[in-house]
Structures are given as C-alpha cells and as structure tokens.
Amino acid sequence: MRNSRWLALVSPLGFLLLWELAGRGGLLDARFVPPPSTILRTLAVMTQSGELPYHVAVSVRRIVLGFFLGAAPAVALGLAMGLSRPVRALLMPLVAAIYPIPKIAVYPLIIFYLGLGEASKVSIVALSIFFLVLLNTMAGVIGLDRAYFHIARAYGAGPVGVFTTVAFPGALPAIFTGLKLGMGFALIVIVGFLIWRSYQIFAVDAMFAGLLVTALLGWLATAGLDWLEQRALPWRP
Amino acid sequence: MTPVSALPQVQVRMAVAGLTKVYPGPRAPLTALQDVTFAVREGEFCALIGPSGCGKTTLLHILAGLTAPTGGTVTLPPRRPGHLPAAVVFQGTSTFPWFTVLQNVEYGLRLMGVPPRERRERALQHIRQVGLLPFADAFPSQLSEGMRQRVSIARALATDPDVLLMDEPFANLDEQNRLLLQDELLRIWQEQRKTVLFVTHSLDEALRLADRVLVMSASPGHIKAEVAVPFDRPRDYRAIRQDPRYGPLSASLWELLRGEVLRGRQP
Numbered sequence: 001m002r003n004s005r006w007l008a009l010v011s012p013l014g015f016l017l018l019w020e021l022a023g024r025g026g027l028l029d030a031r032f033v034p035p036p037s038t039i040l041r042t043l044a045v046m047t048q049s050g051e052l053p054y055h056v057a058v059s060v061r062r063i064v065l066g067f068f069l070g071a072a073p074a075v076a077l078g079l080a081m082g083l084s085r086p087v088r089a090l091l092m093p094l095v096a097a098i099y100p101i102p103k104i105a106v107y108p109l110i111i112f113y114l115g116l117g118e119a120s121k122v123s124i125v126a127l128s129i130f131f132l133v134l135l136n137t138m139a140g141v142i143g144l145d146r147a148y149f150h151i152a153r154a155y156g157a158g159p160v161g162v163f164t165t166v167a168f169p170g171a172l173p174a175i176f177t178g179l180k181l182g183m184g185f186a187l188i189v190i191v192g193f194l195i196w197r198s199y200q201i202f203a204v205d206a207m208f209a210g211l212l213v214t215a216l217l218g219w220l221a222t223a224g225l226d227w228l229e230q231r232a233l234p235w236r237p
Numbered sequence: 238m239t240p241v242s243a244l245p246q247v248q249v250r251m252a253v254a255g256l257t258k259v260y261p262g263p264r265a266p267l268t269a270l271q272d273v274t275f276a277v278r279e280g281e282f283c284a285l286i287g288p289s290g291c292g293k294t295t296l297l298h299i300l301a302g303l304t305a306p307t308g309g310t311v312t313l314p315p316r317r318p319g320h321l322p323a324a325v326v327f328q329g330t331s332t333f334p335w336f337t338v339l340q341n342v343e344y345g346l347r348l349m350g351v352p353p354r355e356r357r358e359r360a361l362q363h364i365r366q367v368g369l370l371p372f373a374d375a376f377p378s379q380l381s382e383g384m385r386q387r388v389s390i391a392r393a394l395a396t397d398p399d400v401l402l403m404d405e406p407f408a409n410l411d412e413q414n415r416l417l418l419q420d421e422l423l424r425i426w427q428e429q430r431k432t433v434l435f436v437t438h439s440l441d442e443a444l445r446l447a448d449r450v451l452v453m454s455a456s457p458g459h460i461k462a463e464v465a466v467p468f469d470r471p472r473d474y475r476a477i478r479q480d481p482r483y484g485p486l487s488a489s490l491w492e493l494l495r496g497e498v499l500r501g502r503q504p
Contacts, residue, residue: 150303156349172335
C-alpha cells in the first residue's frame with residue numbers, strides 16, 4: 001500500500017523529466033512548448049507580481065459561490081422531482097431540453113444580461129453544475145429501494161420526514177457524483193479565462209502556467225470533495 | 238379507525254372486519270383481498286399463512302397504514318403519545334443503511350417526537366435485548382443479515398407498539414440462522430407478551446411460533462380457516478418436533494393449504 005502511494009508520483013514526475021530533457025535536447029521548440037523549468041520560472045514571476053494569486057483567489061471565489069448557488073437549488077429540485085411523479089412529468093421536458101446546450105454557448109447571453117462582472121462568471125459556474133447535480137439527485141432518489149419509503153411511512157413519517165430521513169441521505173451518494181462531475185465543468189469555464197487571455201497575447205509560457213494551476217486546482221478540489229464525501233457518507237461499505 | 242370501546246371484547250387487540258382491497262387492473266379490476274375478517278387477542282402470537290400472491294403483504298400494508306383498503310375496517314387501540322398502535326418488521330431490506338444501529342432503532346421514536354434522552358435510553362434498552370449493544374454505533378453494512386433483522390425487531394419494539402406486525406422477517410435467512418432468530422423472538426415475546434401478527438409462508442415457522450394459525454386462501458385472499466397450536470410455552474424446537482401432535486397438525490395444515498397453493502398456481 002505504501003509503495004503504491006509512491007508509484008503515483010512516478011508517472012507525473014517522469015513525464016515532466018522527459019519533457020524537460022526533450023526541450024533541452026532541442027526536440028521541442030521552446031517557443032511553442034516551453035520546458036517545465038521555464039514554466040516554473042513564469043509561475044514564480046507571476047506569483048511574485050501577485051498576478052497568479054489574484055487569479056487563483058478570484059477563480060476559487062467564483063467556483064465556491066457558483067457551486068453553492070448551483071448545487072443548493074439543484075438538490076432541492078432534484079429531490080422533489082425524484083419523489084413526485086407529477087413534478088417530474090412537469091419539469092423533465094424543460095430540463096431535458098436545456099441540459100444538453102453547452103453552457104459556454106450561453107455565456108454571451110449571460111454577459112448580455114448580467115454584464116462582464118463577477119455575476120456573469122458566478123452564474124456560468126452555477127448553471128454548469130446545476131443540471132448535473134439536479135439529474136444525479138433525481139436519479140439517486142428514483143433508484144432508492146421502495147422498501148425504505150415503506151419503512152418511513154409505516155413508522156409515521158410525513159412528507160418532510162420522508163424527505164429528510166430517506167430521500168436526502170439516500171440520494172447523497174448520487175449528489176456527490178453530480179458535484180464531482182460539476183467540478184470539472186466549473187474549472188473549464190473559470191480557469192479557462194486565464195488561459196484564453198494568455199493565448200490572445202501569445203504568452204505561451206503563461207498559458208502553460210495556467211494549465212498547470214488548473215490541474216492543481218482540479219486535483220485539490222477533487223481531493224476536497226473526496227474528503228467531504230467520506231465525512232458525509234461514513235455508512236458506505 | 239374506531240376507538241377501543243367499539244371493540245366487541247376487551248381482550249381483542251386488533252380487529253379486522255370485512256377488509257377488501259381492489260386494485261384497478263389494466264383491463265379488469267383485480268381483487269387482492271375479499272372480506273378478510275379476524276381478530277387478534279391481547280398477548281396472542283398469531284401467524285398468518287397462505288400461498289404466494291394471496292395478498293398477505295397487501296393485508297399487512299393495510300394494517301400498517303401504508304395502503305388504504307377499498308372496504309372494511311381495522312380497529313386498533315387509540316394512539317398513545319410515544320407509542321405506535323402497530324409497528325412493522327419488514328422482510329428483506331429493513332434497515333436504513335445511512336443510519337447507525339442506534340439511529341435505526343431510534344427512528345420510530347424520533348418521528349413521534351420523543352425527547353432525545355428518553356429516545357436514546359429506550360433504543361439502547363432494546364438494542365441490548367436483541368444482543369447488539371456492542372454494535373450500537375455500527376452501520377448495517379457492517380452487520381450480517383441476521384443482525385440487521387434483529388435491529389429491525391428492536392426498532393419495532395422500541396416504539397412499544399400495541400401490535401407487532403411481522404412480514405416474513407426471516408425469509409432471507411438461511412435455515413440455521415432462522416432457527417436462532419426464532420428462538421430469540423420467542424424469548425423476547427415470552428418476556429413482554431406483545432400481541433403479534435406474524436406473516437409467513439412456512440408451515441414449520443407458523444407452528445413453532447404461534448398460538449393460532451390463520452390460513453389464507455389463494456387470491457382473492459380471505460381467511461379460510463384457523464388452527465389452534467397446542468404446544469406448551471416456553472417452546473423448545475426439539476420438544477415440538479418430537480411431540481406426537483406435531484405430525485398430524487402439520488399434515489392437516491398442509492391439507493388446508495395445498496388446495497389453495499394449487500389454485501393460486503392457475504394463471
């Protein structure tokens with residue numbers, strides 16, 4: 001077990017080493033594919049200038065806010081749609097129609113309504129994860145064994161009791177699946193801005209620096225969600 | 238439901254009269270229960286036996302308040318605060334995997350609004366009774382199927398119900414564990430003398446546990462016969478199986494049931 005933990009470092013470090021060697025050996029053109037050492041230097045410079053910490057802080061804020069604003073109503077609505085056939089019949093056509101639209105395609109429209117400021121960026125994150133969490137939550141409730149609902153009602157649970165003691169805890173694993181999928185989308189729409197801007201000014205090393213930070217943020221976010229999941233679902237075998 | 242004063246006799250705990258359940262079928266309405274009438278006396282252990290698909294589970298769901306009958310009445314003692322008129326032990330999936338043993342057993346009390354301290358005490362007392370005290374904080378996934386059924390029994394008993402309804406609670410257990418759990422159920426019943434309605438499809442289980450066996454007909458289900466079980470209490474499995482009355486009793490019960498099982502198999 002200890003060994004496999006160290007093995008996990010071999011492939012990324014080995015990849016970086018090969019990359020560096022290929023750059024120094026002249027196999028890769030440093031203008032298009034700067035070696036890791038150059039990217040690290042750029043990262044250091046961007047960190048010292050405060051540019052990178054600023055971007056990261058702004059991104060994290062957008063992601064956290066957007067996550068909360070998107071996930072909270074999605075869980076509530078997903079539970080309602082999972083529990084009630086009429087609610088599902090009423091809303092499912094709308095959800096099915098909007099869900100497949102690439103959220104980045106809606107972005108110009110959001111800017112048009114909300115301006116270029118933070119509101120539009122938080123909204124795009126919220127929108128990206130809303131449907132993923134909604135659909136996963138709904139599927140989680142529908143997939144629950146009917147026996148749980150029988151037990152709850154036989155012991156006197158009303159609609160609120162069924163909601164809090166069966167539907168929500170029962171759908172929680174599926175909710176986490178939705179959150180994890182949503183995290184990927186949130187990172188695409190947010191940190192993408194930094195990379196896109198660097199591309200526009202042809203700052204290749206800054207683009208790579210952005211990619212690296214994105215990867216790191218993604219890894220941290222996933223680890224955070226995993227940690228939270230283990231806390232929230234101690235009952236899973 | 239009518240109040241207790243309407244019961245024909247004081248010692249009757251649960252009275253079921255003229256119960257009928259009709260489901261709207263795809264073509265013609267489907268009658269699951271037809272005029273089911275019986276009573277369970279206070280402190281009586283009553284078994285209900287019948288062929289598969291005869292409406293046993295439908296009947297139990299009506300008694301538990303999960304399904305409304307099309308006609309007829311169920312009369313139970315009036316609701317007392319902190320107690321359930323009828324508590325159910327279900328077959329198969331009967332515990333919530335997201336709650337610990339303690340939380341599962343507290344469940345009924347929590348829904349009734351019993352204060353946390355009392356709830357915990359009552360739950361722990363019943364967890365001890367089924368021998369699971371060391372597992373109070375374990376999750377069901379860490380327990381065996383037999384232990385999970387014991388949790389389910391503890392949850393029902395913790396609500397101190399007027400009637401304990403059991404829907405083939407040991408159906409998913411292997412025979413040896415089933416025998417052990419039957420022993421345990423009899424021991425607990427001997428201590429508390431709860432009124433029990435135990436649904437089963439096993440002749441052996443019915444004769445081993447009950448004072449009286451109600452025999453249901455094939456669908457549409459109604460009570461076809463009732464058989465008194467004469468064995469002494471507390472009961473011992475070995476003694477019952479060696480009792481000269483066991484063979485004839487088992488044979489006559491099967492005679493009653495056989496025709497119904499055959500009839501139930503016709504499409």
